[in-house]
Each structure stands twice: as C-alpha cells, then as structure tokens.
Amino acid sequence: MKSLLNRSPAWLLAGAFAAVCAPLAQAGxxxxxxxxxxxxxxxxxxxxxNNEGNTPSLMQIWVDRGxxxxxxxxxxxxxxxxxxxxxxxxxxxxxxxxxFTGEKLPQDRESLFxxxxxxxxxxxxxxxxxxxxxxxxxxxxxxxxxxxxxxxxPSAVKQVNWTVVAVAGxxxxxxxxxxxxxxxxxxxxxxxxxxxxxxxxxxxxxxxxHDFPLKNLTGxxxxxxxxxxxxxxxxxxxxxxxxxx
Numbered sequence: 001m002k003s004l005l006n007r008s009p010a011w012l013l014a015g016a017f018a019a020v021c022a023p024l025a026q027a028g029x030x031x032x033x034x035x036x037x038x039x040x041x042x043x044x045x046x047x048x049x050n051n052e053g054n055t056p057s058l059m060q061i062w063v064d065r066g067x068x069x070x071x072x073x074x075x076x077x078x079x080x081x082x083x084x085x086x087x088x089x090x091x092x093x094x095x096x097x098x099x100f101t102g103e104k105l106p107q108d109r110e111s112l113f114x115x116x117x118x119x120x121x122x123x124x125x126x127x128x129x130x131x132x133x134x135x136x137x138x139x140x141x142x143x144x145x146x147x148x149x150x151x152x153x154p155s156a157v158k159q160v161n162w163t164v165v166a167v168a169g170x171x172x173x174x175x176x177x178x179x180x181x182x183x184x185x186x187x188x189x190x191x192x193x194x195x196x197x198x199x200x201x202x203x204x205x206x207x208x209x210h211d212f213p214l215k216n217l218t219g220x221x222x223x224x225x226x227x228x229x230x231x232x233x234x235x236x237x238x239x240x241x242x243x244x245x
Contacts, residue, residue: 028053029088029119029138034235035184036098036115036142038079044099047140049117051088058120060085061096063113063142070116077113078103079142098142105144109180109206113142141184141203149180154238156181157230160204162244164190164220165211171220172211173244177204184231188212190244192224 032048039045051057061084063077064070072084080099088094098115105111118137151159156179165174173190177183188199199212224244229237 028055028090028121029057029059029117031117031138031140033140035140035231035233037233038098038100038142038144040100040145040147042100044097046095046097047115048093048095049088050093051090053121054090055122056087056089057122058085059088059094060118060120062116063098064116065113068139070114072116072118075116078105079113100144105146107146107148109149110146110182111144112182112205113144115140115142141182143182145181151179151181153181153183153233155179157183157238157240158242160242162226162242164214164217164224164244166220167211167213171214171217173199173214173226174209174211175204176209177206180206182206185228186231186237187227187229189227190214190217190221190224191227192221192244 028051030050030052032050036045036047049059060072061081062070062072062075063079063081064075065077078101080101082097082099083094086094096117116137116139118135120135156177159177159179160183161176161178163174163176164171173188175183182203182205184203186201188201190197190199197214197217199214202210202212204210221244226242226244227239228242229239232238
C-alpha cells in the first residue's frame with residue numbers, strides 16, 4: 001500500500017524534502033515481498049529494496065505499531081533499523097536489516113507491526129520552473145512470530161470458522177480465527193445457490209473474529225460455499241474453499 005505524505009521534519013534533517021510544486025515524479029523503488037516475518041530468536045531479518053526508476057531516491061525506513069500517520073521521529077516499535085536513511089541510485093539495491101530489541105511481547109500468538117519505506121525523489125534541475133516533488137510511503141505488515149506456536153499458517157487458514165451474521169445495514173461474513181496466526185485474505189466470495197456475493201478482503205487477528213460485509217445480500221442463506229484466496233508467508237495467493245454455516 002502506498003500513500004502520499006506531507007512534509008516531515010525527519011526528511012528536513014536529511015536535507016531532501018522540498019515544497020510541493022509538477023511534473024509528478026513516479027515512485028521507482030520496489031520492495032521484495034509483500035510482508036515481513038520475524039521469527040523469534042533470529043538475530044535479524046533483511047528486506048531488500050530495489051530502485052527500478054531512472055533517478056536516485058532518498059529512502060527512510062522505520063517500523064510502527066499500526067498508526068498510519070506515524071513518522072520516524074515518533075515510531076516506538078521494538079525494532080532497530082539499519083540503515084534508517086540512505087540514498088538508492090538507479091538500478092541499485094539496498095538490504096535493510098531489522099533487529100528485534102527484546103520488548104516483552106505475547107508468546108502465545110503473533111504480534112503485528114508495520115514496516116515503512118518512504119521514498120523522496122531528487123530535486124529538479126535549476127532550469128525547471130515548475131515541478132511537484134512527492135514523498136511516497138510503502139507499508140508492509142511485519143509479523144513477529146514467537147517460537148513454539150502450535151501448527152502453521154496453512155493449517156490456521158483451514159481452522160477459520162465461517163458464518164453469515166446479521167449486522168447493521170445488512171449481512172456480513174464472519175470469520176472466527178482460533179489460531180495464534182494472523183490470517184490474511186485477498187479475495188472472499190460466498191456462493192449460495194446460483195448467486196455469488198463479494199465479501200472483499202482483509203485480515204483476521206489471532207484468537208479473534210472479523211466481519212466482512214456482504215454487498216447485496218438481502219437474507220441469511222441456509223449455508224453456502226466460500227471461495228477465497230489467502231496470503232502465504234511469501235505473499236503468494238493460495239485459493240481454497242470452505243463451508244459456510
């Protein structure tokens with residue numbers, strides 16, 4: 001997920017952030033993977049960033065606890081980032097190391113954090129009269145996974161119990177997750193009779209439930225079949241089916 005950000009004091013310290021002014025520069029930095037798994041006991045994990053654009057970018061990296069408005073100067077997640085700021089030239093890559101600092105976290109379930117990578121393109125040449133410099137932030141889910149959790153993510157997906165429930169304004173597909181893993185879905189489709197209803201996408205936290213709105217459903221069906229795509233540790237979508245009660 002990428003979002004446009006306003007001026008940040010941290011970027012001013014790096015001497016790289018300019019006023020909003022066009023043409024709009026396109027983000028050229030990509031990140032290997034769509035999520036980060038941090039197994040407990042590991043000294044560090046690495047995330048690789050690649051500049052596939054034609055211009056250098058200044059990068060700033062930090063980890064937060066879920067606040068989408070977080071900035072590097074107020075992020076307090078228990079991870080040390082190395083390097084936190086760096087220049088990434090075209091056609092070059094940079095590995096970022098994350099080291100867990102040892103905060104006491106629940107040992108019976110995963111904990112969710114967010115990995116942030118902010119990209120600022122270079123200033124235009126002096127003879128360009130108008131421009132727009134936009135900082136682009138990418139956010140990836142970062143799962144801290146304690147040692148010794150029972151089962152694994154694929155088995156956790158199969159354990160989710162699905163029901164259709166009445167909610168304010170209509171009906172929803174409720175997923176109950178009895179496992180210690182976060183389970184993410186990129187597609188959910190309820191098939192009942194000859195009709196199919198889109199339930200969107202989302203994530204169910206460990207030992208929790210989540211309601212996915214069912215658009216256009218006007219009555220509770222007597223059962224059904226759910227076709228879904230869940231996301232593996234490698235960010236790969238896996239398609240499966242489950243009964244809905």
